[in-house]
Amino acid sequence: MVPTPQIDHYRRFLREQRGLVFDDYASLWNWSVTELDAFWRSIWDHFDLRSATPFEAALCEERMPGAVWFRGATLNIAEQALRHVDAADAAGHPAIVHADEAMLARGELGELSWPELQRQVGAMAAALHELGVRRGDRVVAYLPNVPATAVAFLAVASLGAIWSVCSPDMGPVAVLDRFRQIEPRVLIAADGVRYAGQEIDRMGMLAQLLDELSTVGDVVLLANLDPQVDPAPLARAAGTGSPARRAHRWDRLIAHPVSRAPEPVPFDHPLWIVYSSGTTGLPKPIVHGHGGVLLEMLKGSIHNNVGATADTGDRFHWYSSTGWIMWNCQVGALMGGTTICLFDGSPAGPKDAPDWSTLWRFVALSKATFFGAGAAFYASCLKAGVEPMAQGDLSRLRAIGSTGSPLADESYDWIWAHCPKPDGRPIWICIISGGTDFAGAFLTGLITEPLVRGQMQVRSLGAAVHAFSEADAQGQGRALIDEVGELVCTRPMPSMPLYFWGDRDHERYLASYFDMYRGPRGEGIWRHGDWLRITPSGGGIIYGRSDATINRHGIRMGTAELYRAVETHPEVLDSLVVDLEYLGRPSCLLLFVQLRDGVTLETGLEQRLRASIRKALSARHVPDEIHQVPAIPRTLSGKKMELPIKKLLLGAAAEQVMKRDAMANADAVAWYQAFARGRE
Secondary structure (H helix, E strand, O other), rough: OOOOOOHHHHHHHHHHHHHHOHHHOHHHHHHHHHHHHHHHHHHHOEEEOOOOOOOOOOOOOOOOOOOEEOOOOOHHHHHHHHOOOOHHHHOOOOOOOEEHHHHHHHOOOEEEEEHHHHHHHHHHHHHHHHHHOOOOOHHHHHHHOOOOHHHHHHHHOOOOOEEEEOOOOOOOOHHHHHHHHOOOOEEEEEEEEEEEEEEEEOHHHHHHHHOOOOOOOEEEEEEEOOOOOOOHHOHHHEEEEHHHHEEEEEEHOOOOOOOOOOOOOOOOOOOEEEEEEOOOOOEEEEEEHHHHHHHHHHHHOOOOOOOOHHHHEEEEEEEEOOOOHHHHHHHHHHHHOEEEEEEEEOOOOOOOOOOOHHHHHHHHHHHOOOOEEHHHHHHHHHHHHOOOOHHHOOOOOOOOEEEOOOHHHHHHEEHHOOOOOOOHHOOOOOEEEEEEOEEEEEEOOOOOOOOOOOEEOEEEEOOOOEEEOOOOOOOOOOOOOEEEEEEEEEOOOOOOOOOOOOOOHHHHHHHHHOOOOEEOOOOOOOOEEEEEEOOOOOOEEEEEEOOOOOEEEEEEHHHHHHHHHHHOOOEEEEEEEEOOOOOOOOOEEEEEEOOOOOOOHHHHHHHHHHHHHHOOOOOHHOOOOOOOOOOEEEEOOOOOOOHHHHHOOOOOOOOHHOOHEEEOOHHHHHHHHHHHHHHH
């Protein structure tokens, strides 16, 4: 039997509880973005959310940024997840199913029941509280995609402390650039990881991180590789200018005999800090709140068509590292009572014997009903000739999700041809586009709407998204239909950032999203940094980033972080990087280096540059091509001209994208013009 779509459950709620009937999705969306208070209150009531205290309204003060939502409400996102323990357990559904590379090779699947999830979260919360963690303290994690990471997050959230996580595949520069900014009280980390057929020890890396994180007073070590690992070397006695640091084993803290229940916090109390890098400076530490994230995650379950486990038995798997916002969204499925499926390892198998069938075998083993991954994954499966149906029983799989970059037409065709056909029809492909910035999707799927190759089906409920023309002298744009423009959101959403950590007077926040457009009354308009076309049917097509941020396989990294890794080499005088993901083309990351006189880009130097980027950032951000150039174009104020060069390489005329009289070295442009002509 085909489960009733989640959007139909919601429509029935609106009809029966609100007396609202909409003829089509377009009218429902229009209501959701014009009647913000009524819409977000309907999401609250539809999912039966609970506040420990009375609140005024859904939208108390509308402004952007700084809208006030659900003033007076108190809740906790961990409590919302644990509400499902009894019903889901009675239905026989686990909270988490999981495997790593070794388990998958043996055909083994681990399970964490809802009661055990509740026990571990309560025990870890009690242990952290005993260590002195209090509301507002930052607890950071350097952990892989394993159940312990989800437990740690929920335990931290339950105390009203603030969570932040980096993936163990990130190098020390990238991790410290993030964690140092927020002055963490506790670090929870794994001793190592298994990835691509290798065991990677991280104890030396942890010691290096702790040497630089002077505010960490307690470190909790998860024995992910060595069951007998000793955390003692990570401890530190108090000394001159060095406070004491205690070290603990995860398994001992998780066995704490006392359980601590989640404590209600204000709707806008900080939940986590995630990072979205700009083109210059340190990564932006974005702070989201409990209530906004909870509402966005639950609304997302309507679009993803994922229901409570007690009703449908849905199992949600989105392949992700812990450093991508999709990990947060995966864990967010617990808020609706859905079983989540975690795989820790490489999607491509061991380095010496690539195997792009790996995730399909996990999907079969875990009995996932929804499987999502970055668009590049499906392209790789196509090129490798993978046959998903030969990897195991995929009969429960009802939906394929994709994000991170545009999904190529060939990938649509490959998915439809090689994946299951529920009820004899091509499998539903749910393409989403949104981001770390607001922990949600601006454009997304809807199973009841027509699916057109190359398009996201709909604009998300509650998201007043438009493609805007270029801003005029007053900072105003006009909404475009069937033309490419800047992706904007003209009205606030509850999950938009509360603020950036340490951002005095919100200067960086305003510059990141509100520097281009203003409404007719001077109100703020969010500019996301993507090229978008809204189709006449209401769908959307993303054409890549309109700024110079690198977005590789869904993981954003600022160019400044890559420059720090490259320009430490004495041979490199200057560098510039651009990502040519645009108009549906595959991502192509180009690095240009200006070298010292007499130095040429020989093979050894190129290999060292690639190794430095891989070590400091990640393998995802290693350039596709490296080219030696005579000079790096800069403005008179010394800024690297990343976006103008990107536009030039995409076919724009130089006079359209740069003002030579505002450049410090206008003659440098000639090389890039010739390079662009050579790539046509």
